[in-house]
Structures are given as structure tokens and as C-alpha cells.
Amino acid sequence: MRKLIIVVALLCLSAILALPTFAQDEFVFGMVLVGPKNDGGWSQAHFEGGVYVAEMLDGVTFLEPQENINAGNPDVPFDVAVSALIDQGAQLVFTASDEYEEDTSRIAADYPDVTFINVSGDDAYLGTAPANVGNVMGTMEWGKIMAGCAAALQTETGSIGYLGPLINFETRRLVNSAYLGARHCYEARGMNPDDLVFTVTWIGFWFNIPGVTLDPTEEANTLLNNGADVLISGIDTTEAITVVGQRAAQGDTVWAVPYDFMGACDISPDVCLGVPYFHWGPVYSDLIGAAQAGTWEQDWLLTNPDWSDLNNQDTTGIGFMTGPGLTEENAAALESFIADAAAYAEENPEGIYLWTGPLAYQDGTVLAEEGANLPYIAPLGEAPSVWYSEQLLEGIVGASES
Amino acid sequence: MNPQRLMTRFGKALIPVAISLLVTALLVSLAGVNPLNAATELLRGSFRDLGAFANVVNFWIPLTFASIGLIITFTAGLWNIGVDGQITIGAIFASAVALSWDLPAPLLIAAQIVAAMVGGGLWGALVGILKARLGVNEIFGGVALNQIANLATLYMITGPWQPPEGGSVRSSPPFPPEALLPRLSDDFRISPLMLIGVVVALIVVYLALRGTRWGLQLKATGKNPRSALLMGVPTNRTVITAFIVCGMLAGVAGAFRALVVFQSLRPLVSGGIGFLAILVALLAENRVLLVPFITFVFSALLGGSAQLKVALRLDVALVGVVQGILVLTALLFKGASERFQATSSQPSRTATRPEVAHE
Amino acid sequence: MSDPLISTLAGIVTNATPLVIAAMGETITERAGIVNLSLDGSIVLSAMSGFVVAYSAQQILITSAGMTAPEAAGLSVIIGAIGAMVVGALVALLIAFSSISLRQDQVAVGFVLTLLGTDLAVFLGTNYARIPGPQILPTDLPLLANIPVIGEIFFQQSGFAYVSYLLVFGTWWLFFRTRQGLSLRAVGERPEAAFARGIPVNRLRYLYTALGGAVVGLAGAAYSLNVRAGWTVPPAMGGDGWIALAIVIFGGWHPFRVLIGAYLFAGLRSLASVIQRTPGIEINITLLNAAPWVLMIITLLLVSSGALERLLQVLPRPLQKPLRGILRSDPPAALGTRFERK
Structure with missing residues (x-):
């Protein structure tokens, strides 16, 4: 029994010492995803964006993303996922869902030195987010x-x-x-x-x-x-x-x-x-480049299609890939x-x-x-806008409210 | 209990633990991870610092509340699978008070917890009435009421408690600061109030089962409802009260999940703690005083699961597998050893349950 | 596709197919006196296993036998379904072993396996989630498919649906038209008497628990290889096992009524989306999703309490008796109890 305790204690100690460390000049970023990184949809698009950044920029490390952080998986709360990334040295965290909007603003206050980018929220537009939170969304x-x-x-x-x-x-x-x-x-x-x-x-x-x-x-x-x-x-x-x-x-x-x-x-x-x-690579590169250079400022950012070349992988934010069908x-x-x-x-x-x-x-x-x-956007209640669509349009069959 | 019996009992408990560790190690290796690595990461995730340990305690408190509640229904021979829904309804009731009542902090906190107990108790009573008065098996009543409770959460979040900017299913608006339970310190974010609450609940339930008329009625109903009825035990009432008391304790667990863990109401707010509590109760075999230890082990596993996922990319389902295999091997081992004893020497079945003598 | 109503009904039959199969497996097991409570976990675990086996089989057939993916699909699905049945039978055998040989509580072991099955499936199957794999496609049954309405609803389905029809009929035939069925029911109703007549009670219970479990495993395969189009995390068939268990009670342990119960539940589920698309009806979508669970309680209430009997009393006397025969039923008398040789 005593032996067991010693072994366990040693294991604990070695684990604590083995905390991952990165060279000082590396800029480390991570992301929290609602689904798996290979979901063939929303989460994978973000993951590929991160991979793009790691390839394009020097001195940047993309941490293994936190996958499946969502209401269906309450064992790993959002806060734990974020603090795990920060423990691994993340200086910028993408929280890639509107589900995380409020949590991002809340947790960002605890980590003022870390930059948070919440995807698809509008707290930065409304002015309700701390200064280290920005938003990005594609049109x-x-x-x-x-x-x-x-x-x-x-x-x-x-x-x-x-x-x-x-x-x-x-x-x-x-x-x-x-x-x-x-x-x-x-x-x-x-x-x-x-x-x-x-x-x-x-x-x-x-x-x-x-x-x-x-x-x-x-x-x-x-x-x-x-x-x-x-x-x-x-x-x-x-x-x-x-x-x-x-x-x-x-x-x-x-x-x-x-x-x-x-x-x-x-x-x-x-x-x-x-x-x-969504093609997140270019806008993520800009954001990380700015954070790395210390020039990032809070913003509510929209990425647009590159109209000169809709599927240009280095410039477009929104694309449409025509299918064989x-x-x-x-x-x-x-x-x-x-x-x-x-x-x-x-x-x-x-x-x-x-x-x-x-x-x-x-x-x-x-x-x-x-x-x-x-x-495209106007303050809610003051003027109608595309962004704040309050109902479905006339002619659509389906429910406007849940 | 003499030392020798203690040792054999300890040994008995160790074998299922060893088997389940072995099986788990095998599974982890299958996933391409060194089991020793997994174990260290798990421990690191649970005990790395005060923050991580607080996380474990924050699993431990609601799990213990729910588990001791289940000891009551198990003692009465009832399968309260609906406990998860009772936790959920407790969370909804606590949230309702937190979001709509305007009271000074101490009163508001008291009101929230009372409301959670009322909610959980009502949901428990529903299963109990369905069972005792209308003959609906408590397992199925419970399963359905669990899902309905989950959907009720979603309904409250998407409907009445819609945040001002509208349409979302992520959570209710965050609770006002007065609604939140005071914490021990900023580094060690646990609620002393709830900690005291758990200890009190443990003692009260222990004493109630041991020394009160109600406790005896629960046991008699659990042993054999028909002969209990013949002996003059109001079995229907006993069944319903067992569900109500369990529901009240589960309700507090729900209040804890909403008020402390999330500080708002979330979909699937229970996090499946009710189902885990059933496993705990199966392992504890109706012994209340064992509960806090088992729940501690389970909570440490839960607390470390996030780290497993973060560091080794092992799915959190692994922790569920460990817990499931542990309980399964414990049940099988118990059966096998009873079988072995029965064939080697004449069984003395009453010896393992000394409490029967009191009746 | 033709008339929307007919295709909606055909869709209900498709969606109900795994429920029918799972409930039929459980009916067989429970008629022999054993409760396999693990259905929800068994189905998920066998769905995962079935998909993984079928997927691997397809890969092997493509690389070593030089078949194309569509050519290999049929055989792979069959191999996958067998794999799923083996898994379902193994889980069920564990319950039989622990309750018959180790004298443990069936419900306790079943419940643990419910949770364990799901977690194990998620853990082992993570790498196979959301990858395209072999699927079984609907095939029209010659002649029968051409019957107006009925043919379009029931006979333009996949193989799993046809298996489910055969299974329901076969189970009924086994229960009520064979000597084996007589023994099976005796074991579940009055094991002592059966034993006295020389029926090996516990051996039959082992047999029918395993058989029922294999059928439950087939239901898992029906999800991942047909109805739910593959394997996902979280498992898309989660929760249906509990509904199948309730359907067995609702169906009074009778194959035909169980079949009707499964169609009823599947129909109610599709109602939720129909109502959503109907202009003028304003019902909260979330509340609509609760409908199957409310129905579960109500139906159990009807069959378990005296409510049905009181309802029957209101009807004219000549109607009472036949209706009671159809609607009422009691569980196998020895369900969930242990049998030990004295």
C-alpha cells in the first residue's frame, strides 16, 4: 500500500513538472468548438482556418482544439476548456459559437491578458463585452x-x-x-x-x-x-x-x-x-497577426466574399463551391x-x-x-435590418418563433 | 466489526476495483494512449491546484445530495431513475426564484433552495403517485419525466427566460449577484453553505433510516411490500414519501448545478449526475456512510475527465466506462462470492444485513 | 414519391422499424421471465458495432475482392447486422448470467449496462462517427409493392422493414402455435409448474434472453445501417431503447399489439414536424418534442391502472368482453423473478 502511495505521488509530481512549455517568442492560440473538428460542417471550417494560420504565419502555434464543448456534453464545461487552453499557453482563444457569447464575455474578465474572439456574437457591436473580446462573423x-x-x-x-x-x-x-x-x-x-x-x-x-x-x-x-x-x-x-x-x-x-x-x-x-x-483562414491570420504584433483592438468584424474571385483561398471570407450535381x-x-x-x-x-x-x-x-x-445592421427596435430578422419573410412555410 | 472482517471486506472491494482498472487500462491502450499517462493526467486534472480541486468538490456536492436521496428510495425497494429529472426540476425552480424575486441575498438564497426542494419533491411525488396509486412502473415513469424535465428546461430558456437580445438556447440570463452562493475564496470557489448542507443531509438521512419509525417502514417496504402491508405499514404512503424526500435532496443538487456551477439555467443542467448517483447507490448497497467516499472517487474521475480530453484527447465517455465497469464488476463479484460461499458453507444471509434483527 | 400523406405514412413505417424489432426482441425475453432493461445501451452499442463491422467488411471486400463500394454494400450490411446481433446477444447473456447464475438483481445489472453500453459505444466508436459507410436501400417487393396505398406504405421499404414483419409474425407463431412457444410462456408464467413437467427452466431462459438480445442487436443495426444513416456521436438512437421497453408494456407482451404500439409512437413523433409546418397552429416546438414521453406515461397509465377497466365498464356489455380481451393484459407472472430448483 505504501509503495502504491509513493508511486502515485511520484506520478503526480512528474505530471505537474511536465506541463507543456513553448518558446517565449511563439504566439500560441487555441479554439473551442461546439462539434468535433471533423464534422464536415461548422466546426471543421474553423479548424481548417486554424490550420491555415499555422501554415501561413511564422512563430505561431495552433493548439489542439477543444472539441464537443456544448450543452449536450456538460461534463466538460466551457470554462474548463478555455482555462485548459490558457494553461497550455494560449494568448488568443477563438470561441466558435453563438452558444459561447455570454460565457466568453464573462470569462474574458478573468483573463485580461488573453484575447478572445467570439464567432457570430455581437457583444462587441453592442458594447457589452470587456475590452479583450472581439467578434467576427461572415456575411x-x-x-x-x-x-x-x-x-x-x-x-x-x-x-x-x-x-x-x-x-x-x-x-x-x-x-x-x-x-x-x-x-x-x-x-x-x-x-x-x-x-x-x-x-x-x-x-x-x-x-x-x-x-x-x-x-x-x-x-x-x-x-x-x-x-x-x-x-x-x-x-x-x-x-x-x-x-x-x-x-x-x-x-x-x-x-x-x-x-x-x-x-x-x-x-x-x-x-x-x-x-x-465560411473560409476563416484569411481573417484568422489578420487577427492573429495583429495580436502577435500587439496592434489588435476590440472590433466587431465581418468577413465578406471576395467578389473578384469568390473561391480564392487566400482572400475570400465567404465562398460558394459549385457542386457536381x-x-x-x-x-x-x-x-x-x-x-x-x-x-x-x-x-x-x-x-x-x-x-x-x-x-x-x-x-x-x-x-x-x-x-x-x-x-445590413441597425440597432434593434430603431430600424429594421437584415441582421435582426425578427420573423421569416412572407411566403415561407414554417415557424418564425419557437 | 473485527479487524479480520474489515480486511476481507476491504479485499472484496479491491478486487472489482482492480478488475475495472485493468479493463480500463486495456481500453485506453486500445485508443493508443499509455494507461499510466492517462492516470497521471486524470489525477492532475482533479488535484493540480485549488481551482481543479474546487471543481471536484463542485461535482461531489450535488452527486452526494442525489446519492443519499437515492439511498432512501433504494431502501424502500424503489428504482428512482427519475432522480435526474428531479435534479433538473430543482434547478428550474431555483432559477425561477433567482430570476424573478427581488429579495436581499440571504433571503433570496434561502428561497431558492426551498423552491428547489419543492420542485424536486413535486417531481418525485409525481413518480411516487404514478407508482403507488396508479400502478405505473417507477422506472418508466421516471425515464419519461426525465425527458420532460429536460424539455421543460429548454422551453423555459427559449421561451419565458429568453435573453433580451433574443432567440438562443444556450442559457437563461445570468442570475443577479444576490442569487449566487457566497464562496470560500476566489481561489477556492466552493460554497461553504452547501458543504454544511451535505454533511447535515448525510447525518439526518443516516439517523432517519436507522432510528425512526419512517426508516423502519422504508426498510420493511423494501424487503417485501406485501408482508409490510400485512404488518400494518402504510406502504403506499411510504413509497410516496420516499420519492418526495429523495426528490427534495435531488432538488438541492439541481439548485447547486444552476446557482454554483453555471450561474444560469442551462439545457441538460443535471449533466447526468442523477444516473451517476444511481451507480453510487448500487455500490453503496444502502449504506449511507459509504456514500461520501464513493461519490468522492466518482467526482475525482469526473473532475479529471476534462483533463483527459484536453491533454490526451480521450473522450470523456471513458470516465463513464470506468464507472460502469466498476459497478458491473462489483455486482458480478458480489454474486460470484455469495455463490461461492453458498456452496462452500451454508449461507447466513441475515448476517450481512444485521438491521433486519431490529424489526 | 407520390401523395405526401402516403409517403409520410411510409416514412413512419421506416422510422418505426427499429422500434418494432427492438420491442419484439424484448417481448421474447420478457415472455421467458427475464427483463433486459439494458435496451437503450444495447441498441447504441450494437448500432455502433454493426456500423463498424459493416464498414470494415466493405473496406476488405473492396481491397481484397476487388468489388466496387455499391457492390460490396449489400454483403457488408448483412455482415454488420450479424455483428450487431452478436453484440446484442452478448450483452443479454451477461444479464442472464448475472441474474440466473449469480442471483443478482436483473434491473440493477440491466441499468448499469444501459449506461455502460452507451459510454462504451461512444468511446470505442469516436473514430467512426460521421463517416460514410455501407447502407441498405429500399427495394420494392415484387407484386406486393404494386398494391395501391398498402403496397406503397409497407412494401417499398428496406430489408430491415421486411425482416420486422417476418419477426412479428414469427414471434406470434412461436408463442402461440408451437410447442416451444408453450414451454417459453410456461417458463415466464409458472416456472415451478414448468419445471415439474420436465422443462429446463433456466436453460430456456438463457436461450430466449440471448435470442431476444440478438434481435435487439438487429434493431441497433437497423438504425446505423438504414434509418439513421450511419453512426454519430452523440448516438442518434439514444432514448429509443426506453421507448421500446415501454412499447412492450403497452403492447401487453403480444407481438401484434407491440407492432401497433411502435407505429403509434413513430407516428406521434412525425406529428411534431407536421404541426410545425402547418400554418395557423402556434405550438411551441420544444413542447411538441415532449409529446412521445407524455404519451408513454399516458399509455402506461391506461394499461397499468384500473383506468382502462373503468372505461370498459361504460361500454355496452356485449362489447366489453372482446374489447377486454384485446386491450387488457398482464405481464408474464414470473417476470423478473428468480427460479431456483428446490
Whole structure:
């Protein structure tokens, strides 16, 4: 017994001494992810962004990310994950989910020397975050209008299904953007946009939590059973394209538009119309470069598509990778749509293409009069904006509030 | 108890521990990690510094509350799988008070804990009434009520307690500072109030089971409800009160999770502590005084699990595997040794349960 | 796909298939007097194992037999399903061993295995989560698939669904039309009497626990190789084991009623998404997700308490008796109790 105690004590001691250390001049950063780093979606896009930074910048170390830190996994709380990264020497921590917004601001106060970047929050915009917290988000609205357009170009049944996560401002504005893109391109095909059926099913969270959310596999099938032949994914994981691939293999004519991660089409290339994706590498490089040089300042940062070269891996923040499932003719139509969007973006840096009046919410509330451009963001309650989408748009089938 | 019996008992406890460690080591090696590394990281995660140790204590307190509650229902022969839901409802009730009542700190804290006990007790009573009056098996009633409690949490977060900026499922608004329990120090963030609470609960439940009429009724009901009824024990009432008291203790555990661990209401707020508590109660075999030790080991494992994940990328499920295998081998070993004794010498079944003599 | 209503109903049959299979396995086990409470963990563990085995089999078939992925898929799924059944049977055997041979509480061991099965599956299966693997696709049954409505709902399904129909019918046949079934039921109802008639009670209990466990394992395979399209962490089939256990009670340990119970639960679940898409109905989505659990309590309340009997009393007398025969049922009398040779 005594021997055992000595062995255990020695082991403890050696473990404490073996704390990892890095050379003084290395800049260390880490990230907290909601899902696994290989989820084929949201979390993987962030992970690849970190890998990009580690390759591009000298003297930078990217720690193994903290994966699966989420409500479904309460054994490892957010605070423990963050302090583990800081113990390993992290000087900058990306907290890559809106789920972490409040926790990030809270914990940042305990670590004033560490820079925190919360992805998709708006505490820095609202001025409620400590000085060492910044926000970054991509203008995925652009990606989603392209997703909606691709779906509307290809649909044969005139019915599109959208697999939504939970309901909030972000998810509503993304659904709305996809719908606007779909209407526009359906009309461009010579069809009546009012005939387009656009149905949203919310599963209740960013990904499946058994017993708590609806099952995304089941819901994807249900949307297809109800007549949709294109599924647009709005959730973090890949169920939509997996199900569509399965249905196509049994002979159904169906397609999918996955989400978040550039490589998401690979799961089932033949049914993939394309994927709107976040490309975090360039903006992460800028942020880390600034932090390394000591010039970083609190900011609410938006990353945009590089309109001169949408899929340029060194410059774009939001991209759209066309999938093998899109017909050549439709791919050409999508390309000319993207050119129109680019032209609009040049002229209206404050707005998003197609978010132009007349626009109305589901309950009939007018959002923008004929010809008026909606601003991207404006303080909530003072003026309507794309960012604070309070309802789904008129014409969408689905719930606006949970 | 003489030293020799103590030794054999100790030896008996050690064999399942050794077996489960061996199996775990094998699994860890399968995952490509040196088991010794895993063990050191685990210990480092739990005991590295005061902060890490406080984390262990913060698992230990709610787990112990729930486990001693379960000793009560187990004594009455009841499978209170619904304990996890009772923790959750306790957390919701405590949050309701924290978010809506405007009281000075001491009163607010007292009100929160009382509310949590009421909530947990009600949820427990529901299982008890379903079981005793309506014949619904407590296991299934409990499982369903657990899920409903989880969904109720989500409903409160996405509905009535929506943060001002709207639509999110991450948490309720953070509780006001008056609602939070005072901490021992900034380095050692544990709540002395709750620590005292656990000790008091341990003593009270120990005494209640040992020396009160209610304790005897619980035991009689647990042994054989039919003959207990014939002996004049109001078994239905005993069953329901057992669930209520267990629910109240679980409710305090829930209040702790919300008020101390998260400082807001979260989805899946219990963190599965109720299920762990069932494993603890199975290991303790209705002996209240063993509970704090078992829960301490479990909490140290939980506290270290995050470190395993962080340092060695071992999934936290590993800790669940260790705990599960430990309880399973303990049950199997107990069966095997009883079997062995039964064949080698005539069994004296009453000897292991001296309390029967009191009845 | 044709009419949305028909395809929704067909979807319900698809989604209910693993529930039907799992509940049928448990029905067999419980009819023999043993409770396999570990269903939720068994299903998850066998779903993981089934997927991993099928995935590995496919890789081997591709590299060594030179098959293409689609060619290898069918055989791989069958191998995976067998793997899952072995795992399910092993878990069940552990329960049989500890309760019959070691005289431990079935519920205790079953509960521990519930938690252990899930954690073990997550730990061992992390590296296989969310990778594309072999899946079984629906195939129309010749002739039957062409029947209007019925054919579209029931006979344009995957192999697992067809197996589930056979299983339900086969279980019924075994229980009520064979000598083995008579012994099986005797062991679960009156083991002493059965033993006196020379039936090896504990040997049969071992056998049917293992058989039932293998069927439960098949349900796991039905999730990961068909209905839930692969293996994910957290396991997408978590929680369904408990529903399957409740369905056995709801179904009164009778194969046909268990089948109806499974379809009912699956139908209710799909209602949650139907209502969401129906304009004009404003119900909180989270509350809708609670519906299956509320239904679980209500159905158990109906079958366990006197409520059903009181309900029957209201009906005209000639209706009472046949209805009671259909609706009421008691658990196997010796369910969960030990049998020891005196």
C-alpha cells in the first residue's frame, strides 16, 4: 500500500513538472468548438482556418482544439476548456459559437491578458463585452442567397426544403436570404415565384441531441416525402446531404445544398448543387497577426466574399463551391446571378443583394417599401435590418418563433 | 466489526476495483494512449491546484445530495431513475426564484433552495403517485419525466427566460449577484453553505433510516411490500414519501448545478449526475456512510475527465466506462462470492444485513 | 414519391422499424421471465458495432475482392447486422448470467449496462462517427409493392422493414402455435409448474434472453445501417431503447399489439414536424418534442391502472368482453423473478 502511495505521488509530481512549455517568442492560440473538428460542417471550417494560420504565419502555434464543448456534453464545461487552453499557453482563444457569447464575455474578465474572439456574437457591436473580446462573423447571407438560387434553378417539383437549427436572429436571416435567392432565380427561369414552395423545419438545436431535438435524419426524409426535391441545410452537421445521397441511390431525383464547410459536397458529390462555406483562414491570420504584433483592438468584424474571385483561398471570407450535381446550364445561370450580386455589392457596401423592397414579414408587417434597400445592421427596435430578422419573410412555410 | 472482517471486506472491494482498472487500462491502450499517462493526467486534472480541486468538490456536492436521496428510495425497494429529472426540476425552480424575486441575498438564497426542494419533491411525488396509486412502473415513469424535465428546461430558456437580445438556447440570463452562493475564496470557489448542507443531509438521512419509525417502514417496504402491508405499514404512503424526500435532496443538487456551477439555467443542467448517483447507490448497497467516499472517487474521475480530453484527447465517455465497469464488476463479484460461499458453507444471509434483527 | 400523406405514412413505417424489432426482441425475453432493461445501451452499442463491422467488411471486400463500394454494400450490411446481433446477444447473456447464475438483481445489472453500453459505444466508436459507410436501400417487393396505398406504405421499404414483419409474425407463431412457444410462456408464467413437467427452466431462459438480445442487436443495426444513416456521436438512437421497453408494456407482451404500439409512437413523433409546418397552429416546438414521453406515461397509465377497466365498464356489455380481451393484459407472472430448483 505504501509503495502504491509513493508511486502515485511520484506520478503526480512528474505530471505537474511536465506541463507543456513553448518558446517565449511563439504566439500560441487555441479554439473551442461546439462539434468535433471533423464534422464536415461548422466546426471543421474553423479548424481548417486554424490550420491555415499555422501554415501561413511564422512563430505561431495552433493548439489542439477543444472539441464537443456544448450543452449536450456538460461534463466538460466551457470554462474548463478555455482555462485548459490558457494553461497550455494560449494568448488568443477563438470561441466558435453563438452558444459561447455570454460565457466568453464573462470569462474574458478573468483573463485580461488573453484575447478572445467570439464567432457570430455581437457583444462587441453592442458594447457589452470587456475590452479583450472581439467578434467576427461572415456575411453568410451572400452564401445563402446563392444556395437558394442554386436550389431554385434545379428544382423540378418547385418545392425546396430547409433543414433549420434553432430559431434566432441569425438563423432567421439566413433562411430569409436563401428564400430571396430562391425566389429571384425561380423567376429568372421563367416561373412564377409565388408558386415556389419553401418549407422550413427547425430541429431545435445546431445539431442532433437525442430526446431533445427532432431527429435531423427523420426530418430530412419528411421534407422530401412532402414533395421537396432540394434540401438546403442550415444545421452544423451533414444529415441533409447524407439523406439526399441515400434517396438518390434508391432512384429518387433529389439534390442537396450542404452548409458551412468547403468540402461538405464530398459526402455525396453527385447530388450536391454546391455549398456556401465560411473560409476563416484569411481573417484568422489578420487577427492573429495583429495580436502577435500587439496592434489588435476590440472590433466587431465581418468577413465578406471576395467578389473578384469568390473561391480564392487566400482572400475570400465567404465562398460558394459549385457542386457536381448542378447542371451545366444551371451552373452558368448561377454564375451570372453571382455576377449580379457582385455588382450590387460594389455599389451598396451597406446592404445585401435582394434585400430590397417590397419586403414583408410572415404576419404582413412591411419591412421595406418598394425599391428601398435594407441596411445590413441597425440597432434593434430603431430600424429594421437584415441582421435582426425578427420573423421569416412572407411566403415561407414554417415557424418564425419557437 | 473485527479487524479480520474489515480486511476481507476491504479485499472484496479491491478486487472489482482492480478488475475495472485493468479493463480500463486495456481500453485506453486500445485508443493508443499509455494507461499510466492517462492516470497521471486524470489525477492532475482533479488535484493540480485549488481551482481543479474546487471543481471536484463542485461535482461531489450535488452527486452526494442525489446519492443519499437515492439511498432512501433504494431502501424502500424503489428504482428512482427519475432522480435526474428531479435534479433538473430543482434547478428550474431555483432559477425561477433567482430570476424573478427581488429579495436581499440571504433571503433570496434561502428561497431558492426551498423552491428547489419543492420542485424536486413535486417531481418525485409525481413518480411516487404514478407508482403507488396508479400502478405505473417507477422506472418508466421516471425515464419519461426525465425527458420532460429536460424539455421543460429548454422551453423555459427559449421561451419565458429568453435573453433580451433574443432567440438562443444556450442559457437563461445570468442570475443577479444576490442569487449566487457566497464562496470560500476566489481561489477556492466552493460554497461553504452547501458543504454544511451535505454533511447535515448525510447525518439526518443516516439517523432517519436507522432510528425512526419512517426508516423502519422504508426498510420493511423494501424487503417485501406485501408482508409490510400485512404488518400494518402504510406502504403506499411510504413509497410516496420516499420519492418526495429523495426528490427534495435531488432538488438541492439541481439548485447547486444552476446557482454554483453555471450561474444560469442551462439545457441538460443535471449533466447526468442523477444516473451517476444511481451507480453510487448500487455500490453503496444502502449504506449511507459509504456514500461520501464513493461519490468522492466518482467526482475525482469526473473532475479529471476534462483533463483527459484536453491533454490526451480521450473522450470523456471513458470516465463513464470506468464507472460502469466498476459497478458491473462489483455486482458480478458480489454474486460470484455469495455463490461461492453458498456452496462452500451454508449461507447466513441475515448476517450481512444485521438491521433486519431490529424489526 | 407520390401523395405526401402516403409517403409520410411510409416514412413512419421506416422510422418505426427499429422500434418494432427492438420491442419484439424484448417481448421474447420478457415472455421467458427475464427483463433486459439494458435496451437503450444495447441498441447504441450494437448500432455502433454493426456500423463498424459493416464498414470494415466493405473496406476488405473492396481491397481484397476487388468489388466496387455499391457492390460490396449489400454483403457488408448483412455482415454488420450479424455483428450487431452478436453484440446484442452478448450483452443479454451477461444479464442472464448475472441474474440466473449469480442471483443478482436483473434491473440493477440491466441499468448499469444501459449506461455502460452507451459510454462504451461512444468511446470505442469516436473514430467512426460521421463517416460514410455501407447502407441498405429500399427495394420494392415484387407484386406486393404494386398494391395501391398498402403496397406503397409497407412494401417499398428496406430489408430491415421486411425482416420486422417476418419477426412479428414469427414471434406470434412461436408463442402461440408451437410447442416451444408453450414451454417459453410456461417458463415466464409458472416456472415451478414448468419445471415439474420436465422443462429446463433456466436453460430456456438463457436461450430466449440471448435470442431476444440478438434481435435487439438487429434493431441497433437497423438504425446505423438504414434509418439513421450511419453512426454519430452523440448516438442518434439514444432514448429509443426506453421507448421500446415501454412499447412492450403497452403492447401487453403480444407481438401484434407491440407492432401497433411502435407505429403509434413513430407516428406521434412525425406529428411534431407536421404541426410545425402547418400554418395557423402556434405550438411551441420544444413542447411538441415532449409529446412521445407524455404519451408513454399516458399509455402506461391506461394499461397499468384500473383506468382502462373503468372505461370498459361504460361500454355496452356485449362489447366489453372482446374489447377486454384485446386491450387488457398482464405481464408474464414470473417476470423478473428468480427460479431456483428446490
